[in-house]
Amino acid sequence: MRFAPDAKGPEMNLQFIGRFMCVAVVAALLPACAPLPQYSNAPQIAGREPLAGHPGYAETIKYIDDGVRYVDPSAGFFVSPDGRMCFRHVLDPTQTAFEAFVANNTWCLPPTAVSRVDAFRSINNEQLRLVCKHSDPQCARNLGFWNGVADAVIVDIVPANEEKSAVENLIYLMGGVIDREPVR
Numbered sequence: 001m002r003f004a005p006d007a008k009g010p011e012m013n014l015q016f017i018g019r020f021m022c023v024a025v026v027a028a029l030l031p032a033c034a035p036l037p038q039y040s041n042a043p044q045i046a047g048r049e050p051l052a053g054h055p056g057y058a059e060t061i062k063y064i065d066d067g068v069r070y071v072d073p074s075a076g077f078f079v080s081p082d083g084r085m086c087f088r089h090v091l092d093p094t095q096t097a098f099e100a101f102v103a104n105n106t107w108c109l110p111p112t113a114v115s116r117v118d119a120f121r122s123i124n125n126e127q128l129r130l131v132c133k134h135s136d137p138q139c140a141r142n143l144g145f146w147n148g149v150a151d152a153v154i155v156d157i158v159p160a161n162e163e164k165s166a167v168e169n170l171i172y173l174m175g176g177v178i179d180r181e182p183v184r
Contacts, residue, residue, distance in 0.1 A: 075089035085167075107140050109141070116131050
């Protein structure tokens with residue numbers, strides 16, 4: 001006895017699986033496409049007036065954002081509405097290539113939790129490292145769907161020494177204090 005292939009048999013299951021996979025891929029990529037808030041000019045976030053000869057709040061944010069975008073046009077810097085400094089498209093060496101492509105990779109940290117800002121040159125780029133205070137470990141949070149935490153954020157930025165001064169100025173303007181002397 002020979003059976004004729006049923007139109008609602010295996011072919012129908014493959015179509016269903018194919019449609020399901022398309023929906024799953026689109027659902028996974030949507031968080032990566034969601035627009036992020038831009039920096040805020042709200043005067044209540046800038047808790048202090050700039051020191052003499054230093055740029056103001058909005059100018060400092062724009063300068064840092066320009067330095068990040070110079071290296072990677074899809075990257076960016078902004079201050080979230082709740083007052084955290086956020087770096088978009090920060091590379092995380094612990095992620096796979098797929099996670100880096102799909103993930104939001106926007107890391108935010110409160111300016112009051114930053115212990116120090118280091119400028120250095122890696123093999124490829126100039127970078128800044130913002131390190132959390134000992135009293136507030138793992139202050140950096142990822143806004144992506146995996147919500148990672150870290151004790152430091154490393155950002156490709158140009159020119160690193162001038163950007164370091166700009167980030168320190170912004171931390172001051174937002175009420176933070178940089179540790180100048182190491183603990184002995």
